[in-house]
Amino acid sequence: MTDSSKTATLTIDGKSFDLPLLSPTAGPDVIDIRKLYAEAGVFTYDPGYTSTASCDSTITYIDGAKGELLHRGYPIDQLAEKSHYLEVCYLLLYGELPKASDLEAFEATITRHTMIHEQMHNFFRGFRRDAHPMATMVGVVGAMSAFYHDSTDISDPRQREIASHRMIAKMPTIAAMAYKYSIGQPFVYPRNDLDYASNFLHMCFAVPAEQYEVDPILSRAMDRIFILHADHEQNASTSTVRLASSSGANPFACIAAGIACLWGPAHGGANQACLEMLKEIGSVERIPEFIARAKDKDDPFRLMGFGHRVYKNVDPRAKVMKQSADEVLDLLGIENNPVLQVAKELEKQALDDPYFADKKLFPNVDFYSGIILEAMGFPTSMFTPIFALSRTVGWISQWKEQLSDPAHKIGRPRQLYLGETARDYIDVEDR
Ligand code: SDX
Numbered sequence: 001m002t003d004s005s006k007t008a009t010l011t012i013d014g015k016s017f018d019l020p021l022l023s024p025t026a027g028p029d030v031i032d033i034r035k036l037y038a039e040a041g042v043f044t045y046d047p048g049y050t051s052t053a054s055c056d057s058t059i060t061y062i063d064g065a066k067g068e069l070l071h072r073g074y075p076i077d078q079l080a081e082k083s084h085y086l087e088v089c090y091l092l093l094y095g096e097l098p099k100a101s102d103l104e105a106f107e108a109t110i111t112r113h114t115m116i117h118e119q120m121h122n123f124f125r126g127f128r129r130d131a132h133p134m135a136t137m138v139g140v141v142g143a144m145s146a147f148y149h150d151s152t153d154i155s156d157p158r159q160r161e162i163a164s165h166r167m168i169a170k171m172p173t174i175a176a177m178a179y180k181y182s183i184g185q186p187f188v189y190p191r192n193d194l195d196y197a198s199n200f201l202h203m204c205f206a207v208p209a210e211q212y213e214v215d216p217i218l219s220r221a222m223d224r225i226f227i228l229h230a231d232h233e234q235n236a237s238t239s240t241v242r243l244a245s246s247s248g249a250n251p252f253a254c255i256a257a258g259i260a261c262l263w264g265p266a267h268g269g270a271n272q273a274c275l276e277m278l279k280e281i282g283s284v285e286r287i288p289e290f291i292a293r294a295k296d297k298d299d300p301f302r303l304m305g306f307g308h309r310v311y312k313n314v315d316p317r318a319k320v321m322k323q324s325a326d327e328v329l330d331l332l333g334i335e336n337n338p339v340l341q342v343a344k345e346l347e348k349q350a351l352d353d354p355y356f357a358d359k360k361l362f363p364n365v366d367f368y369s370g371i372i373l374e375a376m377g378f379p380t381s382m383f384t385p386i387f388a389l390s391r392t393v394g395w396i397s398q399w400k401e402q403l404s405d406p407a408h409k410i411g412r413p414r415q416l417y418l419g420e421t422a423r424d425y426i427d428v429e430d431r
Helices: 036-040 076-082 085-094 100-111 118-125 133-146 157-182 196-205 216-228 236-245 251-262 270-281 284-295 316-331 338-352 354-358 365-376 380-404
Strands: 002-012 015-022 060-063 068-071
Touching: 002 036, 015 036, 068 076, 068 085, 068 316, 076 216, 076 316, 085 100, 085 196, 085 216, 085 380, 100 157, 100 196, 118 133, 118 157, 133 157, 133 251, 133 380, 157 196, 157 251, 157 380, 196 216, 216 316, 216 365, 216 380, 236 251, 236 380, 251 380, 270 284, 270 338, 270 365, 270 380, 284 338, 316 365, 338 354, 338 365, 365 380
Parallel strands: none
Antiparallel strands: 002 015, 060 068
16 A cells, blocks of 8 residues: 655645655555644645545445446446345455355345344334434434444454344344334334345335235345445445444444434435425426526525536446336336436436536436335335445445454544634623
8 A cells, every 4th residue: 555655745834744645456546644743733624525535445446537336346337237235245344255155144144133122112112103214213223232232342353243244134124114113004024035125125015914025126126226325435424434433432323323424415315305306396397497596506406316526427326226217117107207207307408508517417326216216115204214224234344344454543633723712711790
C-alpha cells in the first residue's frame, strides 16, 4: 500500500512537508495525512468527505466516472445475474465465492437463526401502529443489544462471526414484523423450507387464514433488490456503523445507528421519497413543472432518485433494477402502471435536459427499486426498511473488517472553529 517513492509535498509559509502517497489496487492515490497535524500544525477541511478516504478496505470498489461497482472484485451486474443474495453475503463477509459445501453450511446457519427471541415481540407493542417501520427497526435492532450477550465480545473473531450471522438472519424477520405490526396483522414466523427472499415475502404477505404461495419471479426480483443494495463502499450509513463501532460499542447498537442514518431522504429514504414524488407528479403532463422546480436555485425541491455523490455517469445498479422493474410489471400485468409511465417519461426528459446532463445527475439505485416494491404490494413506508435489510450484510462486513484490523482506533474528527475566542463570564445584572 505504501510506495515510499511517491510523496506529495505541501508548502506552508515557505516550509515544505512531504506526505506519503498510498497506492491502491484500483482508484486514485491517497495522500497519507495521519502525521500532518503533528508535523505541520494544520488540519485538513472536508465537511462532506468528498475528497477523504476514511479507511482502507478490500470489500467494495466504486468507479463513479465509469459507473463500476465491484464486490470483492466481482462486477455487480454479474452477481445480480448469476448469484443470489446469501452467496453475495458470504462473498462480502469472507472475501471469496464459496465452494458448494461452504455455501450449503452458511445457508443452513442463516436459515436456522431467522427467529428472534420470543420476548422481543413485546417491543413492537410499545410502538403506535402508525409508527414508521424504520422507527420500529431502529428500536428493535437496538434492543437486540440487550438480548444477545453471548456474542458481544467483539475482540473474539468467533463472536464477531456469530453476531454477523445473527444480524443477517434476523433482519428480514424484524422488517416483516414491523410491517405486519403497522397493518394490524399477526406476525408470521420464518419458514426453514423457503429461501431467504421467499421467506421474507412469506413473512410479509402470508396470513393465517389462507395459504400464501410465493411467486418465483417475485422472489427472484426481491433477491435481486437485496443483492443490489448489499454494500456500497463508505456511504453515509456504513461510515456511521464504522464510527460507532470504533468506540467498541455493541454490534447491534452499531447496526441500529446505521439504520437511523439510512432513513434520511438524501440516502436510503430516497426510494420512498422518489415514489411519493412520482405520485405527486401524477401525470406525464406535469413533469416539466417539477423539472423546472428541481432546476430552480430558490426551490429546495430535488428530483428524488436522481444524482449520486460518487456516480457521475450511471449507477450500475439502476440499469439492473430497470430490467427487474420491466419483468415484474410484465408479470403483474401492470406495465401500464401510471407511476411507471411518469418514471419512464421523467427519466427521458431529465436526461435530455442540459441541467441534469451537465451536473451528471442520473437515475440512481432508488429510482427503480421503489417502482418494483410498490408493484409487489409494499407500502412506500417499507421501502427503506427493505434497503436496511439488504444493507445489513454490508454494514456488518465493514464492521467486521474494521475490528479485524489490530491498528484500528476510535474515529475522532477535528474542526474548523469559527466561534468566539476566550472571554470572561458576565453576571446577569451586567448583561
Ligand atoms: C443512496 O453514498 C452512497 O453510496 C449512497 C447509496 C448507497 O447505496 O449507499 O448509493 C444510496 O443514497 C443513493 C442517493 C439517493 N438520494 C437521492 O436520490 C436524493 C436526491 N439526490 C440528491 O440529494 C443528491 O444528488 C445526493 C445527495 C445523492 C448527492 O449530492 P452531492 O453529490 O452532495 O451533490 P450536491 O448536493 O453537491 O449537488 C451538486 C449539484 C447542486 O447544484 P449546484 O449547487 O452545483 O448548482 O447538483 C444539484 C445540486 O443542487 N443536484 C440536484 C440533485 N442532486 C444534486 N438537483 C436536482 N435534483 C437532484 N436530485
